[in-house]
Amino acid sequence: MASVDLEHVDVLFPIYEARSRSLKNRLVQTVGGNVGQSADHVVIEALKDVTLHIKPGERVGLVGHNGAGKSTLLRVIAGIYEPPRGRVNISGKVASLLDLTMGMDFEASGYENIMLRATMMGMSYAESKSIVPYIESFSGLGEYLHLPMRTYSSGMQLRLAFSISTAQNPEIILMDELLTVGDSDFMKKAEARITEMIQDADILVLASHVPEVINRFCNVIVTMEGGRILDVKKNAA
């Protein structure tokens, strides 16, 4: 069974570009984690003492201001950031739908991009080949799949990226805002696919600013602020 366990996790970002910060900026800052000053660089405390246990069946909604640490938390669960302090244990097959176009090459054709993205997602050559017909029909891109991706409209690019990214059945889904892409027809299809994927998965962690989305998909709501977890509560809906 899938599970996500974080204990006393801190994440600090050293920022080497920022040489000096004015007092004024510091006073007017209302969002984000604590910005500390080390000898030669600025340190952002993106996560501070975060403890979170997610069991199978839990659909976690992350809410909070911009810079509250939601995306960083998702990236820690995805295994991108290894925290300097605290423990992280993840079991289960993770699909991080944080950047749908990750690994895609806009100069390459749609078909080439299916192979690229699917391989990046960990599929073998044969598995990647086998999802091609599904993506052809789901994306509805037809002849465009032979053309370079840069010739697509931004909606079409997202259609393709969405179709490939959701052609998997993970146990843990990580999402930064609910993926709703394309025109109204495609959006309906996309929502149906996302809903199905979420139902099949053991765990969902979804960061969103849209209360309706959180209410609809999540049974646990985690409120974050300044890199800390303020509150964890059940969501009856």
Next chain:
Amino acid sequence: MTEIRGSTPYAEISAGQRAALALSDLREGLASWPVWLLLALNDIRQRYRRSRLGQFWLTLSMAVNVAAVGFVWSYLFKLPIATYMPFIATGMIMWALISTTFNEVSVAFIEARGYLSNSRIAKSTILFRVILRNLIIWLHNVIILAVVMIIFPPPQYWTVILLIPALLLFAINALWIGYVTATMSARFRDIPPILAALVQVAFFITPVMWRADQLPPHLWFITLLNPFSNFVSILREPLLGQVPDPMNYVMVILITLIGYAIAVPFFALYRPRIAYWL
């Protein structure tokens, strides 16, 4: 496929655990060969998309360079073309492999920022991609080497098989250099231009275009101490029908061992931080 992963905080991890994590990065990198194979092939395809000759521009531009330098220099310095042309062709082609790989591994992580900050891809995968990309580019120049060998036959051909261990040693060394330079470059963005300048200087002090025996005998040891020159020797001489000096192999193996002795603990220590620096 269930993946189970735990991470111990890197602030309180022992050196042994760190090394184990670095090795598992290498293992993951090796296991995800479909990823780096596809990325390397796509890198080359991308460079020459919409061009008629496509990647054969690689061959053509190198051929023009080799021919021009070979003819002009052999005329200027009154060297017999039959020996100078193969010397120049092998030198330029092998130096291109060495210098471009050296420069490109150092920016490997910066260049792959999109992958490394959005997915849990092994750092080694990125290095393998860059090394393989350069070996594929080199393969395009094999045609030139073959043509030169046909026109100006070397004294013997069997030595060509010595190229296989030489390329293998080259790739193994490119990997440790990548672990060190790509990691440093992610943190200190001044490293890549410094390394590029270093390679530029190395080109002049390494016997690529000139022969080591043009140096006075008491200075020959300099070429033996120059790491680049040992790699040039083991990569070039087999193609000239010569067997490289055993000392070159000894030096290369020594460089490999010292390199990994430095690179493994270095990469192990800084690997978890790379994602934060990008």
